[in-house]
Amino acid sequence: MHASAPHPVGPYSAGPPAGALTVDMPTLDRFRLPELWRGVVIGVVLTAYMVAAIAAWPFRRDRGRLVDAACEGIVNGFEVLGPTFVKLGQLMASSSGVFPAPLADACLRCLDDVPPVPASVARERIEQDLGHTIDDLFTEFDDRPLAAASVAQVHACTLHDGRRAVIKVQRPNIAERMLVDLRAAYWGARMLENIEFFRIANATAIIRDLHSATMTELNSAVEADRQTRFRQNIGEFGDNTRVTTPEVYWDYCGPHVICMERMSGTPLDRLETTNNEESRLLIRRGVKVWIESVVLHGPFHGDVHAGNLWVLDDGRISFLDFGIVGVLPPEWRQIIKDMFYSTLIDGDFSRVARGVRALGYVTDVEASDEEIGAQVATVLAPILGQDLGELKLSKLIGALVQIGKQWGVASPEELVLFGKQLGYFERYATALAPGWVLGQDLYLFRNIFPDAVAERTRELGITLPED
Secondary structure: OOOOOOOOOOOOOOOOOHHHHOOOOOOOOOOOHHHHHHHHHHHHHHHHHHHHHHHHHHHOOOOOOHHHHHHHHHHHHHHHHOHHHHHHHHHHHOOOOOOOHHHHHHHHHHHOOOOOOOHHHHHHHHHHHHOOOHHHHEEEEOOOOOEEOOOEEEEEEEEOOOOEEEEEEEOOOHHHHHHHHHHHHHHHHHHHOOOHHHHHHOHHHHHHHHHHHHHHHOOHHHHHHHHHHHHHHHOOOOOOOOEEOOOEOHHHOEOOEEEEEOOOEEEHHHOOOOOOHHHHHHHHHHHHHHHHHHHHHOEEEOOOOHHHEEEEOOOOEEEOOOOOEEEOOHHHHHHHHHHHHHHHHHOOOHHHHHHHHHOOOOOOOOOOHHHHHHHHHHHOHHHHOOOHHHOOHHHHHHHHHHHHHHHOOOOOHHHHHHHHHHHHHHHHHHHHOOOOOHHHOHHHHOOOOHHHHHHHHHHHOOOOOOO
16 A cells, blocks of 8 residues: 655745745835836826716715715725725725725725636646645635735635645735835825825825835735744633634745635624623633733734634634734833733833833933823823723823824834724724723733732632633
8 A cells, every 4th residue: 555645835835934034125215117107197097086976976866975976086096006006995994083084984995805816817826836736736726716805815725635725825916016006106195295184194104104014915924924923822821712813834835825724704793793791702802812912922913804803613713814913022012011001900100101211212301200100191181081991992002102202202103003903802892892891801911910910800809711
């Protein structure tokens, strides 16, 4: 009896080579003929679609406001211009407090799937990346994608050992196309900042952030590595058994493709709304793992909209799609940790001031740590109110960023990304766990402040969930 032949493997079968985890960040400042031509196309397309929408507005039965029609026209232009502008629309849709409400609302449809590339193109990209034919790699491969986004699309497949998987494959030439778009958009943003609205909105910073996030997302090895690390960190303390993320199958990964475990479940926003202990525990488990990833481990999921949080058929909650991941510097992780301790345990915000001083800021401020801590509390009074239990943490993050600007503290963009994710979680809590206060839930911080939480639970005579 002959031994079965080993299955074919791709270039990352032993994990990604060290060089593969370096993100290439080409400069945005280059502006040559391709960018010039693309800039002209962008301007013509956006203007034409906006004008067309405004012209059609008087004849629409459900015409609404003129500004809404103009914004719909702009988003029509985004969809025609392709992946970079769809991502820009997604950014606007998920940051409604930053952009005008009519435009943010119009951009909501950018969150839907975009038209996929043909299956033959996806197959060719996979075979080029992994060095084997689809038939050699998989026993089954579904040509109809499960989902198609601006950068990549996802196909279901079955491995030769019977494991059900999905493979995420980048669109062809997407990096080159998006870089030209980003350079053209950056040039346009610099021009537009002569207008007060765009200067206040800091249009060039928005494009720089989009450029950084996009170049990182285009590195499949980085995404797969961070997903793997996040998965490993979930169980570090022996609990969190009801939370997971798909296992990456490195044998089937390459520079432009990621193969991983296939999950079956329901996106969080499609979950039947119930006000019971199980639904409350569901969201609490997810938030607990996410907060631990921020302050204890490093890489945290940076796009926890409901489509990326699923309730699996077996009742676990799963984080999906690690295209956007934040990593706070250690010093800022400590500041966030101190902020949580102050909020949860003793209300003493002077430790936050000490953390900021340790970064070399506010050294010329003639005030003690206690006085600066009191200043923090005073600035946050509208948020803190009379009871720390009513604290909205996402607003707290935003306020701390504003205080940092007053002190000259250069807070990293990941801090804003962190606050944005807290905003998502608060919205889920409103539906799944009304009355639950994230900032006062001892369960979330059991592994972060084990001694303090254990003492507080004894004082209160309560028992925390086991997992």
